[in-house]
Amino acid sequence: MFYANGKLAEKKVFKDPVHKYVHVEDRLIWDLIGTAEFQRLRRIKQLGTTFFTFHGAEHSRFNHSLGVYEIVRRMIDDVFDGRPEWKTEDRMLCLCAALLHDIGHGPFSHSFEKVFELDHEEFTQRIIMGDTEVNAVLRRYDYHFPEKVAAVIAKTSDNKVAISMISSQIDADRMDYLLRDAYFTGVSYGNFDLERVLRVMRPYNNQIVIKQSGMHAVEHYIMSRYQMYWQIYFHPVTRSAEVILTKILHRAKTLHQQYYTFKHQPVHFYSLFEEEVNLEEYLKLDENIMYYYFQVWQEEEDSILQDLCRRFMNRNLFKYVDFVESKHALNNWVEISSLFKKAGIDPEYYLVVDSTSDLPYDFYRTGEEEARLPIMLLMPNGDLRELSRESEIVEAITGKKRTDRKLFYPHDLLTEDPKKAKIKEQILKLLKG
Known part of the structure; x- marks a missing residue:
């Protein structure tokens, strides 16, 4: 190891609107924060297109990652340290996994991933294990340390406590993003008693559990999460912006495959379009780069790409109606698509069904998509009980x-041409059922 006692000569702090301060006393954490890969997170928004709906939602993955680290640090230093089931040697592994858990996110995160079929957790592991500054810092601490941190991210580590701290149904990741996203969107839905939740957490039988006396604080946390998803994360205006963003990327990829000559060549996207993404090129992508292309693509000859980029840059979003199977059955859908084409509007890019869903709490089912450990209550007699067995809420x-x-469509294109009034009326009638 290259670090003497592993501590900085003087503790560093980041002023934070959610946690007041983020405290850093370990040289390893300070060095990781200073890497190019971690600093890149300043240029990636935490909430993607949510700022179109809630203008304050401009915070970054950098903010959030520091917040997750701080919650894990407080779990360890303020609650777990000194307890018989806590292993002191696990401290740095948990802190590093918390800090780096989102380092593989791309610009506009989930929308970006869906279009190019990428997985940010896979890229997080590649950054930790690859030829990066992050990897070099971790190897200076311990040569095999990158493998250990990557295993926690991949949920394959033998250290189930570390996994539970950053990937369970009451983990530091969720707790920070609920509080942080509520703060920056200006709503109160995501607020819950973090202090109380931390105080009743315990390391027990290789997992994190909650003392039974803290059950009501956890109920509040779960209901806060439920409200945030339906009031903030799944807001239809945000989803409209995501639809347009997704269609921009689809259109650019299609044009590239058709050998279209761009006025402004998408050199940063070539590897994505060819589905051969290497780590070096991936790390060059951030939202500043994306905005550059959206800006210049407004001047392209292709009318669809030009229009979609103008919509995104100027917040001229699609309108929406509830998509109901009984109203928008196959025959109806074919008719709507046909009318769009008749009106000179490509339904591939301008008629979009978006479906979103959430499971606020569930039992852990091994192998299922998005499976996460359940919340276990530590009863006064030492038994463990799964939360929903004790809480009626x-x-x-x-x-x-x-x-x-929701069914998204460009209402303005259906109303701006008087010559298409009859087609417009037919389309709107079908859309509204």
Whole structure:
């Protein structure tokens, strides 16, 4: 190891609107924050296109990553340290995994991933294990340390406590983004008693559990999460912006495959278009780069790419109606698509169904998509009980998946041409059922 006692000569702090201060006393953490890969997170928004709906939502993955680190640090230093089931040697592994858990996110995160079929957790592991500044810093601490941190991210580590701290149904990741996103969107839905939740957490039988006396604080946390998803994360205006963003990327990829000659060549996207993304090129992508292309593509000859980019840059978003299977059955859908084409509007890019769903709490089912460890209560007699077995509030929403489907379309294109008034009326009638 290259670090003497591993501590900085003087503790560093980041002023933070959610946690007041983020405290850094370990040289390893300070060096990781200073890497190019971690600093890149300043240029990636935490909430993607949500700023179109809630103008304050401009905070970054950098902010959030520091917040997750701070919550894990407080779990360890303020609650777990000195308890018989806590292993002191696990401290740096948990702190590094918390700090780096989102380092593989691309610009506009989930929209970007869907178009190019990427996985940010895979890129997080590649950054930790690859030829990067992050890897060099971790190897200076311990040659095998990158493998250990990557295993926590991949959820394959033998250290289940570390996994539970950053990837369970009450982990530091969720706790920070609920509080942080509520703060920056200006709503109160995501607020819960973090202090109380941290105080009742315990390392127990190779996992993190909650003392039974803290059950009501956890109920509040789960209901806060439920409200944030439906009031903030799934807001239809945000989804409209995501639809346009997604269609821009699809259109650019299609044009590239058709050998279209761009006025402004998308050199940063070539590897994505060819589905041969290497780590070096991936790390060059951030939202500043994306905005550059959206800006210049407004001058392209292709009318669809030009229009979609103008919409995104100027917030001229699609309107929406609820998508109901009974109203928008196959025959109806074919008719709507046909009328769009008749009106000179390509339904591939301007008629979009978006479906979103959330499962606020569920039992852990091994191998299922998005499976996460359940919340276990530590009873006074030492037994463990799964949360929904004790809480009537949580039981009421356990396993209940709620889905919302919207049909997005450019209302202005249906109203701006008087010559297409009859077609417009037919389309709007069909859209509204």
